Amino acid sequence: MIQFLRHVRYVMSENPVTVAAFVMFAIIVILALFGPWIVPYDPLASNMRIALSPPNWAHPFGTDQLGRDVLSRVIASARLDLGIAVSAVALSFLIGSALGCSAGFYGGWTDRIVGRVSDTIMAFPLFVLAMGIVAAMGNSIENIIYATAIINLPFYARVSRAETYIRRNAGFVHAARLSGNTNARILATQIFPNILPPMMVQISLNMGWAVLNAAGLSFIGLGVRPPDAEWGIMVAEGATYIISGEWWLALFPGAALMLAVFCFNLLGDGLRDMVDPLRRT
C-alpha cells in the first residue's frame, strides 16, 4: 500500500496535468457526495422577487427565471449527472468486457456474434440511438442509464476483445492451464486483471462521454425532467434567455459540464500509469 502511494506520488510528480485532473476529479466527487449539504440555498426553492438577477455576492452565479440560485443548482446537478455517468459506465464496462473477453478468448461463433452485435450498434449515430431508446422505453432516469450503457458497450467489447486476443496464447495462460485452471477461471483470474490498464483509459474517456450524453438527452427534453437540477436541462432552459442578455443561466452549468468532461479526458492517462505496474518508467 505504501509502495502504491509512493508510486502515485511519482506519477503525479512526473506529470502536473495528472495532478490538475485528479484535483478537479476530487472536487467533482466531493460536490456529488456532499452537494446537498454544501449548497447555500435550496436548489428547488423559487423566489420570484429576485428572479433573473445577475451574479452578485449573495448569488455568485445569479438566479434563474424562477429566482432559484444557479450556484446551488449547478452543485446539486453534479450528483445526478455523475450518478448517471458512473452507473452507465459501470454497466457497459461489466457487460462489454465480459462479452469482449469471451469473444477474444473463445473465438469462433462467440467472437462472430459479439463482433456483429457491436458493429450493429456502432452503425447507428450513437446519440440518435440513445434518443430512440429513451423515447421508446419511456422517459426516466433509469432508461437514460440503459441507453448510455448500450451505446458505450461496443467500445468496451472491442478493446477487451483485442487485449484478450493477444494474451490468450501467452505463456502464463498455458502455465495456468497446466496448473489445472479451467478456461473460465483463466479468463477471470489470469487474463482479465491484465487487460485492466487499457480499460482504465477507456473508462475515463467514457465517463466524459456519458456525462455529455446524459446532459445532451436532458437538453433535448428526454430523461431528467424539470424542476430537477441537471446541467443539460439548465443549459437548455438558460439558452432561451441568452438573447435577452441573461447569460449566466446557460454559462455556469455549461462550464461545469465542460470542466467535468475535460477532467475525465485528462484523467485517463494518469490512471493508466497508476494501475499498470509495468509502465512504471
Added chain:
Amino acid sequence: MTAKPMLSVENLSVEFKTRNGIVPAVCDVSFAVQKGETVGIVGESGSGKSVSAYTVIGLLDDAGRVSSGTTNFDGVNLTESTESELCDIRGREISMIFQNPRAALNPIRPVGRQIEDVLRRHAQATRQNARTRAIEMLKKVKIVDPEHRYWSYPFELSGGMCQRVMIAIALACNPRLLIADEPTTGLDVTTQKATMDLIKDLTQERHMSVVLITHDLGMAATYCDRIVVMKKGKIVEAATVNDLFSNPQHPYTQKLIAASPGPNSCLEDLNAIPDEMVDVENVVRMPASPKPKTFPNDKLLEVIDLVKVFPKSSGQIKHRWPWAKTDPTEHEFRAVDGISFKMRRGESIGLVGESGCGKSTTSSMLTRLLDPTSGSIVFDGEDIGAIPAEKFARMAQRTKIQMVFQDATDSLNPRFSVIDAISDPLKRLKGMRNGKDIEDKVRELAARVGLPEHLLRRFPHQLSGGQKARVGIARAIAVEPQLLILDEPTSALDVSVQAVVLQLLDQLRRDTNMSYLFVSHDLNVVRLLCDRVIVMNRGQIVEEGMADDVLRNPQAAYTKTLIEAIPKVHAGLRD
C-alpha cells in the same frame, strides 16, 4: 598495430536518467579497433555492451547522456558531432546490424527498396542504377533469386533471410566499420553459422573493421581477433582470443569461460554463481546424491506414431473456387509426422532440433495442451492422447505431467506475485485451501529451487531472469510431477545463470527421480542433463541414441551439420 586505430573509444562513460536518479550504464570504457580487425565485446545482459555501441553511432536514446570521454572515428570526434554530421557518417562510414532483423526492417516496404534508400541517401546510386545496385547487394549476401526477392516484404522472408537483407543494407555503401549487435540471437545454429560466415567473408573482402557484440563466448572465439569482456559497464579484460582463452586474467572472464558448456565439459565443471545469487549458494551446492538408477523395463511414457497436422494459413493456399476439388494434403502442414519413442521412469531425454522441426508441438501434445491428430501417448499405462485437452485439465493425471516454459517472463502472470504463481497449481490441482499450509509449502518449494524468501512477495518485473526461471521451476514441481517437460528453459538466460539453472535441474532430478524431457536447440546443453537424445528435423526423428554417442559420433547427415554449426568456446585454443 602501429597504425592509428580506425575507431578509438576513450574513457567513455554513459549515464541514464531514471526515476531512481542517475544510473551509470557505462563507466570509463576505452577500446580501439584497428583497420580490418574484428573486435568482440562480450558480456552478459546489462553489462553495457549495447549501450557502448549505440553511443559510438550516436543512437543513444533521450534518457541517456555521455557524461565523459570521447569516441574518435578516423579523426572525427563522434561525441561532439552534430546530428546532421552523424547522419552522413551512419550508413556510409559506420553501419550497424541489429539484434532482431525483423523488427529492424520496415514491414511495409519491399526489402529491395530499403537497400535503395540507404544508397540514395548517401548518393551512392542514382535513381537509374539504384535498383541494379540493390539487386547486386542481394546477390552478394547470397539471397537466391534476388530479382524476385527485391520485391519481398520482410514478413515473407525467414529470420535468416531478413538478417541477410540487414547485412546488405549495412554494407551497401561500403562502410569502413560494421557494428553487429547480437546479429544471430533468435536464429538457429545452422543459420547462425551461415550468417556469421557471410559477415566474415564480406567484411574481410572489403578490409572492414567489425565490432561484434555478443553474449556467446563461443561465437566471439570463432569470429573475433580480439575480445573485450565487459561487466556492469566496465571493461574487465581485453585480450586477443588466444590469450583470453588460454590464460584468462580476470576472475569474471574465468567464470564466464567456465560457465559456457563445451562438448567435453560436464555439469560439475560449470561452476558459476552469479553475484545476485551468492546468498543462496549453499542451497545450490548440496552434496550430490548418487545418480538414480533407471529401471530398464519400467516404461513411463510411450509415444506411438504421433502426428499433428495444422491447416495451412490461407496465404499459402492458392485461391480457387470453393467448389473445385482440392487435394486435402495440399492444405495441411504436418508439424509432427509420425514420431515414436519410449521413455523409462527416471530417465531424461533431450529433444533437439531447429525451429520449425516440431519439437515444441510435440511437447505441447505431451503436456496435453494440444490435441494430436493421430497416434497415441501412453503415459503410465494409460493412453492420455485420446483425452481431449479441455477435459484433461481437470483430471488427476494433470499433476503427473508438468512443464517449464521457454520464456520465464512470458510464462508468469505480471499481476501475480511469486507466492501466488507458485501456489496456483497447489490450490487447483492439490485442492489445498488452508492459507497457512499453502504458504509453508511455497516456502519449502522456494527453498528447494534456491529462491530467497524475501522475493516471494515480489512481482515478476521486479525479478531477474534467473529468479524468474526459478519461479517457473518451483511452480512446475509444486505438484510433484513424474514427467517434467523443459521447453528450452535456459535459452533466454545468460551463460552463468544458465549454468546455475542446469545444476539446479540436475539436483532436483537426483532428489526426486523425476523424468525430464528437455527440449532444446543446443546440443551441448542437452548433453549435460540428458542420458539420451532424440534429434528431430521436419517433424520426424532423424537420430536417436545416447547423448555422448550422438554428439561425438553422429550418424545422420542432419545431426552432423547441427554439431558442426555450434560455435566452440574452446576453438579459442587453436593450438
